[in-house]
Amino acid sequence: EVQLVESGGGLVQPGGSLTLSCKASGFSFSDHYMNWVRQAPGKGLEWVGRTRNKAYGYTTTYAASVKGRFIISRDDSKKSLFLQINSLKTEDTAVYYCAREGSHDTSGYAFDVWGQGTVVTVSS
Amino acid sequence: SYELKQPPSVSVSPGQTARITCSGDAFPDQFGYWYQQKSGQAPVLVIYKDTERPSGIPERFSGSSSGTTVTLTISGVQAEDEADYYCQSPDSNDSSWVFGGGTKLTVL
Numbered sequence: 001e002v003q004l005v006e007s008g009g010g011l012v013q014p015g016g017s018l019t020l021s022c023k024a025s026g027f028s029f030s031d032h033y034m035n036w037v038r039q040a041p042g043k044g045l046e047w048v049g050r051t052r053n054k055a056y057g058y059t060t061t062y063a064a065s066v067k068g069r070f071i072i073s074r075d076d077s078k079k080s081l082f083l084q085i086n087s088l089k090t091e092d093t094a095v096y097y098c099a100r101e102g103s104h105d106t107s108g109y110a111f112d113v114w115g116q117g118t119v120v121t122v123s124s
Numbered sequence: 125s126y127e128l129k130q131p132p133s134v135s136v137s138p139g140q141t142a143r144i145t146c147s148g149d150a151f152p153d154q155f156g157y158w159y160q161q162k163s164g165q166a167p168v169l170v171i172y173k174d175t176e177r178p179s180g181i182p183e184r185f186s187g188s189s190s191g192t193t194v195t196l197t198i199s200g201v202q203a204e205d206e207a208d209y210y211c212q213s214p215d216s217n218d219s220s221w222v223f224g225g226g227t228k229l230t231v232l
Contacts, residue, residue, distance in 0.1 A: 115166065
């Protein structure tokens with residue numbers, strides 16, 4: 001079964017740091033670009049950033065709202081994606097999803113597989 | 125910054141047709157994508173590349189594109205279609221992804 005499972009969320013104080021993980025199974029993780037998307041309580045989806053695959057140098061891009069504080073990385077040997085969040089703010093409170101970017105042939109690079117999300121709460 | 129604009133809400137009765145629009149300056153140069161999110165669940169892809177439907181998505185879901193607007197159409201709406209729907213596209217430089225603000229579909 002194709003699956004993504006996030007972990008690492010929790011309650012964190014403002015100014016703190018947190019690393020989220022996303023474990024993939026059931027597909028060739030190393031072939032795919034991978035993304036993080038977040039959703040604040042009662043709000044819409046917000047794209048956070050993406051890492052390309054090895055063929056494209058594992059390059060990363062970020063939304064302007066998180067650039068400089070968020071770091072996306074991956075370990076293809078462990079089929080895992082990571083999101084390091086630094087200098088946490090109350091407005092970072094959200095459900096964080098990892099999502100697979102599909103291939104051109106099957107889904108035209110759409111986000112075709114999503115995890116169930118992990119909740120990050122930033123509060124003192 | 126690049127934005128995608130959707131109506132906040134659409135309401136239809138069961139069996140009717142629901143149309144949800146999404147406008148953005150990157151269309152039609154970029155493709156549009158649509159996701160369904162039911163309460164408390166992760167999003168699910170329902171339309172990709174403007175008009176394509178993933179396997180497992182009912183035929184009543186369809187997509188179209190005209191100028192700077194992409195549209196999700198749900199024909200013969202069912203109660204189970206009540207959800208939030210989000211459009212998505214890359215920006216014009218292909219450097220980032222953008223989601224629309226979401227449309228809440230209510231089945232009366």
